Amino acid sequence: MSLKIFVSYAKEDRDLALKYYDLLIQDGTSPWMDVKHLLPGQNWEAEIDRAFSDANVVVLLLSKQSVNKRGFVQREANDAIERLRYKQPTDIYVIPLLLEPCEVPSHIAGRLQYVDLSTAGAWEQVQASLKLAAEQQSIELARGLDAGPFRVFTEKFEEQWQGAPGHDIKIEYPRFESASLSDIAKELTFFFAGRAAKTLIESRQKPWDQSPDIYPEIDGFSAMNGRWDGFGVVHATTQLLSLTYEVGWYSAGAAHPNSHFETFNFAIQDQLHILSLEDFFKDGPEAIKRISELCIAALCRECWIRMGQKPDDDQMKWFQSGAGPNAENFAAFTVSVDHFTFLFAPYQVSAYAMGRWSVDVSFYDLLDALQANGLQLLAAPSHE
Structure with a gap:
């Protein structure tokens, strides 16, 4: 290659x-x-x-x-x-x-x-x-990548259409194989292939909704909309799978592109079950408050590492808004063997030029909030 x-x-x-x-x-x-x-x-x-x-x-x-x-x-x-x-x-x-x-x-x-x-x-x-x-x-x-009981291959849909505006789309998705969990592997593949097909269709520009006067062809190139989705398997055991998508996109005429995260967490217990963050906690609102406190503190430390200085008042407002005690702020999360990772897209906790941010929050720091014998235990290697 x-x-x-x-x-x-x-x-x-x-x-x-x-x-x-x-x-x-x-x-x-x-x-x-x-x-x-x-x-x-x-x-x-x-x-x-x-x-x-x-x-x-x-x-x-x-x-x-x-x-x-x-x-x-x-x-x-x-x-x-x-x-x-x-x-x-x-x-x-x-x-x-x-x-x-x-x-x-x-x-x-x-x-x-x-x-x-x-x-x-x-x-x-x-x-x-x-x-x-x-x-x-x-x-x-x-050969694919090893992820717990799975071998994961990358497939993709690609499509270009020259219009006014046209589109340029690339959607990757995982194909799963597993000797021990073959039915689960097939179901996961169907799930993500379906997401990819749906995203491709939804991202297409409509041929009856074109504006050649606004987006004229320039030297053989038409202004285009674009979307590109790439995935990463974060953690996998025989009872849990955590995967994230980074979604990039832009629109013709927009000032600049943008991106966001989509995360997928599954419990594997005979069948697949999609996990929400609230599933892990005894009291969702109280857990969100604690997660917010931990994330804001970690973001301040990361700001020091990246910038060599403490966050100023404007940056603190970003952190307190984008990582404040609102469940929607923590919708993009993944699960690893001993921690959650919370993902923050551009504009959520800082200016666009600062890019993406993420914070790891240990299960230990959330012990009082987690369900007893809870779902976080599915991430432990002892369950494989």
Whole structure:
């Protein structure tokens, strides 16, 4: 397979970024840079988001300019680190490269090995990482991913239609196989294939509802609406499955694209049962209050890690609104062996440029609120 690589860089570093873009092409990969791939008339932010979502690997080109600059580079770095939670622990997905000596942000340095490109043999290290990433992803495509009792394969629906506006849609969905839970695997596949088909149909532009005067064809390209859905299996046992979708979308004429999360949590007890957050707790409203307190505190810490400063008054208002004690704020959640993860889309707890956020809340911190012998126990390895 030709490895698709998203190259994230600050515009001040464009000339150096182009040098490494050319090296990536020489190495047989398929890198993507905005200055190389954007066409006249395209929604540039939407195309960047789509390329980022579609990439097999994200290369972060770090410099004094990029690490100290708020905006899209920081957002791309934050989102790339957030996506690591849906990858296999050994997968190579984010590769930080130093264009010059600089202070690497702690949320990157604390998770990933980085390479200083000014040192001898640095590019050979990068080539080795990319080779391993390509091998890993080729194996995963051919053999699927192991998730508890399941083997999970990625299927997708893709459709393009040139209209005024047209659409460009890619909806991935999981196909499950299991020797021990074959009926459950079939039902899960039907469920997510059905979601994908429904989403595809709902996202199509209507041929009788076109506006060529507003969206004229420009150099062979028509303004388009787009949607792209990618999934990640978070945790799986013989009695529980937790999966999340990251949904990106844009509309012709919109200022920029947006994204949100859809999460699916199932109890497996002879049959599939969809779990809500309230199912885990004795008193839903009281549990939400506690979760809100824990999430706001964690978001403040994350703000310190990302920005090197405590949240100001405006940012605290974002946190208190988007993570306040309202059940709707915590609708996007996943379940792991010992904690919940709450996902916050752009605009929910911060400005768009800050990207996505997530908070892990330990079962331990919710012991008084959880049901006795409750559903969280289905996530434990002892139940496999």
